């Protein structure tokens with residue numbers, strides 16, 4: 001009998017499996033797709049690596065940075081140059097370096113600063129004063145937008161606050177609750193980091209693509225890894241589990257680790273069923289909606305005008321773009337359709353999305369954006385084995401009351417993944433940490 005079956009070969013499943021195999025355990029990893037990496041994926045276009053999923057690492061992502069180093073990969077920073085801001089019909093050529101944040105008037109900047117400070121204090125209070133958080137659960141479950149409007153006075157600062165959250169979560173301030181946004185702030189990704197590029201979330205990426213990290217991990221697993229194997233059902237009792245696949249195979253084991261995002265983990269059939277509270281929590285936990293789009297040009301032409309390729313907008317379909325060209329490679333700009341834009345554009349053709357993307361680029365960077373180019377996008381909500389990204393949205397009250405319980409095992413059925421992480425929830429770093437932590441819990445159980 002196997003010691004453990006790991007379901008899913010995203011970074012969480014791969015990290016967990018390596019931890020278990022490293023301690024001499026018999027493990028099999030079952031992955032539905034014909035590739036590893038899950039929400040990290042690269043494709044090649046004319047020898048150019050295009051990253052369709054998770055891409056950036058930030059300071060504090062120690063587990064990820066360590067993996068990058070172990071795999072012998074190189075990191076590259078954000079492009080130098082000027083950030084452009086599109087706001088209320090005007091494009092501002094900010095002479096600020098790209099790491100200084102959005103261009104606001106001193107008054108608006110002060111407003112934003114005090115709003116961020118209040119938000120930060122509230123986040124600290126939720127962490128440090130559990131009794132207060134419990135007593136104020138209903139107030140914390142208010143829509144974030146209501147809190148933002150009551151605490152930031154200027155529309156520009158409110159918009160800037162929303163843009164940052166939209167870029168980070170795939171949704172603006174319209175949908176999440178205050179407690180959900182605070183949870184993001186306390187789990188390792190504070191708002192100040194989100195605003196920054198240098199020292200912030202979009203700081204570094206791997207030359208040649210982050211998918212190489214997944215490939216490096218998979219290579220160490222060898223034959224333990226089965227691709228193209230969809231798990232459908234898990235039987236479990238207090239002694240063992242049997243994991244069933246769509247192809248009719250059954251894998252008996254002493255434990256199972258479901259390393260899938262909660263909304264997919266819940267789709268598996270469990271016999272006996274998992275407790276009803278768990279079903280209820282997961283039902284009220286939905287994935288974000290993001291379409292990641294890229295255009296490839298023969299060279300990074302924007303650099304000749306001193307531009308970084310980075311823009312931030314409070315209008316249009318695309319609110320943020322980045323230069324993700326590899327050193328000495330062609331020019332590649334990436335950006336996102338997020339939230340309601342993603343939902344609307346997912347129903348349109350790729351040609352219409354391309355037009356929306358390139359027209360928005362042209363509105364900011366000029367007509368050169370219309371030069372001959374190649375457009376590629378990936379609608380993560382349409383992916384059968386992802387059904388959304390970047391991370392989870394918890395309905396009012398869910399995270400503050402039951403969120404952490406989600407990560408607890410149900411007998412021999414364990415759970416891991418970016419959405420279960422106590423820190424860096426929803427991020428690559430959270431996936432790796434969660435996978436390793438849960439593998440250690442399984443090792444203790446097996447001892």
Ligand SMILES: Cc1cc2nc3c(=O)[nH]c(=O)nc-3n(C[C@H](O)[C@H](O)[C@H](O)COP(=O)(O)OP(=O)(O)OC[C@H]3O[C@@H](n4cnc5c(N)ncnc54)[C@H](O)[C@@H]3O)c2cc1C
Pocket residue numbers: 007008009010011012013030031032033036037038039040052053054055056057229230231232259260261264290292380385386388389390391416417418419426427428429431
């Ligand atoms: C467009 C995009 C941009 C992002 N940008 C960043 C970023 O810049 N920085 C950052 O830190 N994070 C980013 N993220 C988030 C990051 O990619 C994820 O948090 C992380 O990859 C999640 O890893 P995971 O292992 O928890 O889950 P997943 O990667 O979702 O892995 C789950 C695996 O399970 C498999 N699976 C699903 N169902 C079954 C089944 N029934 N049977 C067997 N296998 C199954 C899936 O195929 C998948 O391989 C981004 C995500 C996206 C999509």
